[in-house]
Amino acid sequence: MSEYKIGSEWRRWDLHIHSNASDGNGTPAEIVEEAIRKGISVIALTDHHTVKNIDAIKEYAKNKAIHIISGIEFRTEYGEKSVHIIGLFPDIHNGITLNAKALNELILSPLGLSETNIIAKGREGDPTLSEEKAFKKGMFKVQVDFKTAANIIRKYGGIVTVHAGDKHGSIEEMKHEGKSPRNVSDIADSLGPVKEEILKKYVDICEMSSLDEKNANFYLKAFGRCTIVASDAHDFNKTGECYTWIKADPNLNGLFHASLEPDRIFVGEIPPAIDRLQKNKTKTLERLTIAWEDAYTGANGEWFNDVDIMINPEMTAVIGNKGSGKTAIAEIIALLSNCKNSDDFVFLNKTKFKNKRLASNFKAKLSWHNNVMERSKNLNDDPDITAEEVIHFVPQRSFESFCNDSDEKFEEEINKVVFSRMPAEERLGFSSFKDLLDNKKKVIVKVQ
Structure with a gap:
């Protein structure tokens, strides 16, 4: 290594x-x-x-x-x-x-x-x-x-x-x-x-x-x-x-x-x-740490014993074998970022890691570049759905639902993600990506 x-x-x-x-x-x-x-x-x-x-x-x-x-x-x-x-x-x-x-x-x-x-x-x-x-x-x-x-x-x-x-x-x-x-x-x-x-x-x-x-x-x-x-x-x-x-x-x-x-x-x-990194520090993750709660002795399993993951600012993918922890890392980051799709989590789920409050024995902390922001939670907590979603996470179950239900639902999700991340001045006062696109199309039609 x-x-x-x-x-x-x-x-x-x-x-x-x-x-x-x-x-x-x-x-x-x-x-x-x-x-x-x-x-x-x-x-x-x-x-x-x-x-x-x-x-x-x-x-x-x-x-x-x-x-x-x-x-x-x-x-x-x-x-x-x-x-x-x-x-x-x-x-x-x-x-x-x-x-x-x-x-x-x-x-x-x-x-x-x-x-x-x-x-x-x-x-x-x-x-x-x-x-x-x-x-x-x-x-x-x-x-x-x-x-x-x-x-x-x-x-x-x-x-x-x-x-x-x-x-x-x-x-x-x-x-x-x-x-x-x-x-x-x-x-x-x-x-x-x-x-x-x-x-x-x-x-x-x-x-x-x-x-x-x-x-x-x-x-x-x-x-x-x-x-x-x-x-x-x-x-x-x-x-x-x-x-x-x-x-x-x-x-x-x-x-x-x-x-x-x-x-x-x-x-x-x-x-x-x-x-790009220096201009977008609040959008760049730096570190994820996972540890035992102070009272935990390891009696129910020694998962997440002083895990410290440094995140490369240019990371675009996490690759690993099945069961190597990819989903766990993704869902823990999503939890700390107030993800709105937590009902579709497969690891931090009441029938899996949250079963019998097993997850309550562990805590996690997520830091952004240069410590401009930091979030901490117990792994048994739920995301705060009233707070800002600082990272948008699409669980595999959600993705499958978007693809299987209808093209419109998938397009709606993509549009929502793209539009919410656009600078305000580029939205031109519109409330949705669809409205913005319709306006752009009208301009093109008139020019032609």
Whole structure:
């Protein structure tokens, strides 16, 4: 079972950050604290050709409200200025903990990126450089084979992102069509077919420096690749200044699933779903709790012993096997919402759970988003039919009755539900949905 009880939620992710292990200035602690301050839930540390700070940043963030993804940024052989890719890695793959030691041995060394090789590259032309300076110089002199690197990243459960759009080190250095308007020898003008191949076979996500819907739509339509933006922060104060909203569990597995469903990725100020939620807090359930009454000992059954159900604001269905409690949850929510159809309840019914006052041993509480509203009742209570019905519930028996009796009754129920939820200004002063529709039809007829 997932540790995220509420299911997938929209969170801010910054999947491209550098530390002082490469060409950034921030320590692991500074990066984490800045990300938390800016409301970022997931960050990836993606230093150039090194994982020196991976263990330290994960240790620092261990008990904080943020998840760290291990990453490495690579320079490849493609493009005029080298196309950059990033490998993002899970914490564990096939029983192997992918800490800094494992990433060095399994990823960097096979690609010729051992610390010894990078230092040697950095000392070319100046053998007197210290190891630290030579390493930081050498990491920008080495390159990897794009396809080989992508295959190794994926071999260990990783995700491959590529710089795209107008971003530095972008794959745009390689032409789409592979047809140059002139005779050239530059690799950027001649690798169109390779570009198409690598986007289709070796890349999972495209990263741009800012939202460019034209390019983003192109990558999605032509190659099935979603687009993200990230801060690419080298100054730790810039961490989280550019981010992507992703609706997924806050880890690499969540990112993988989101990359297959573009609707789960949003670049912009706020996803429409969150905007809708913030404007409709009284219409959005947050939590249902069910517990024993204080005097109950469990003698008549241990149902509903400290049940705590967090409700995802975008939930549209409850799925489960027969007898798994779907009807019980629905009817308890309906009871707490003053449902007018309680005579058709099949669980909170005098012949079932209410028989011999069994339900009186239990109490429930329903909360709306941000605690704007809260309702509590004993499960043996009846709905208050004189109070406002805050949620309209159609029991299965009622639904069957609507469908079997007559089309008019079903239509009447649907119209009643729709009309009662319409803003007052849209009702145009009419008292029923039918009257409103008749008026709209008259307008259409007159126009014709």
